[in-house]
Amino acid sequence: MIAIERFIxxxxxxxxxxxxxxxxxxxxxxxxxxxxxxxxxxxxYIHDQKLTPVIxxxxxxxxxxxxxxxxxxxxxxxxxxxxxxxxxxxxxxREFGSVFGLDIPDIIKPVTFTSEDDIxxxxxxxxxxxxxxxxxxxxxCLVCDSQKFVITGxxxxxxxxxxxxxxxxxxxxxxxxxxxxxxxxxxxxxVYPGHGPKTSIGYEMINNPFI
Numbered sequence: 172m173i174a175i176e177r178f179i180x181x182x183x184x185x186x187x188x189x190x191x192x193x194x195x196x197x198x199x200x201x202x203x204x205x206x207x208x209x210x211x212x213x214x215x216y217i218h219d220q221k222l223t224p225v226i227x228x229x230x231x232x233x234x235x236x237x238x239x240x241x242x243x244x245x246x247x248x249x250x251x252x253x254x255x256x257x258x259x260x261x262x263x264x265r266e267f268g269s270v271f272g273l274d275i276p277d278i279i280k281p282v283t284f285t286s287e288d289d290i291x292x293x294x295x296x297x298x299x300x301x302x303x304x305x306x307x308x309x310x311x312c313l314v315c316d317s318q319k320f321v322i323t324g325x326x327x328x329x330x331x332x333x334x335x336x337x338x339x340x341x342x343x344x345x346x347x348x349x350x351x352x353x354x355x356x357x358x359x360x361x362v363y364p365g366h367g368p369k370t371s372i373g374y375e376m377i378n379n380p381f382i
Contacts (some may be wrong), residue, residue: 173296173318179214181205183235184366188322189216189224190315194294197222199249200313200322201230202364205273210242211230225293228252228285230324230365231310232260233337234271252266252291253374254302255284256308259339267348285311288313298322301352305345306333320361321372327353327362329370332381349382 178187185203204210217224224247229236233251238249253261261280279348285291291313298313306325308354310333313322325333327349335342353362358373375382 173315175318175320176208176216178216181208181235182359183259185215185235186363186365187221187239188294188363189213190296190298190322191220191222191348192275192293192295194296195220195222196294198226198228198291198296199224199243199247200228200381201236201324202227202243203236204239204242210239211360213218213239213243214246223247224249226252227290228291228298228311228313229281230312230322230326231307232257234273236276236324236365237261237360238273238275242368243275244279246360250279250283251281252283252285252328253281254286254311255281256302256304257307257334260307260309279290302370303345303348303352304339305335305341305343305348307337308339310348310350314356314360319359320359320363321353322363323353323365325363325365327370327375327379328364328366329362329368330375330379331367332379333365346382363371 180203211289
């Protein structure tokens with residue numbers, strides 16, 4: 172059985188996920204912790220569950236989704252796994268952070284890159300990568316076929332989609348990513364988005380007003 176734990180971190184309400192299985196190895200997705208209390212919440216869960224983080228992955232490199240990267244890297248020795256099309260965002264993360272009043276003193280630059288149909292493996296956890304640009308270059312979604320869920324970052328939300336007015340955003344492209352990649356999944360797959368509550372592929376296919 173695969174477990175997925177959600178934490179809501181920082182002023183932007185980023186959903187950080189820890190996905191683990193029987194092996195007790197885990198994958199940390201979009202660590203947004205931005206205070207000692209939030210760092211303690213994340214590390215406390217990992218400690219209490221006797222988990223070993225072996226992968227940290229960012230669905231995209233917008234600043235609100237990477238605020239905890241340095242903490243996770245320093246604590247567990249894992250560097251971010253990303254899609255290399257998002258290079259512009261880690262090269263300009265400090266500048267973007269300052270626009271939103273965020274001080275990012277240390278950027279852990281990615282050294283491991285992933286692409287369409289790669290499988291990220293942590294013990295018995297297997298997450299399949301979908302490349303889904305439109306909200307930002309480098310945006311990926313992570314599919315767990317064995318447990319029928321997908322982590323969508325800021326591509327698809329409950330009743331909404333990711334904003335497209337930021338650099339490299341493109342409404343037609345995000346709509347295509349959702350229709351071609353996410354809506355190709357079975358309707359009973361649970362959607363765990365980068366912000367807000369969970370939903371399902373089937374619900375969004377019928378009810379999402381942006382698609």
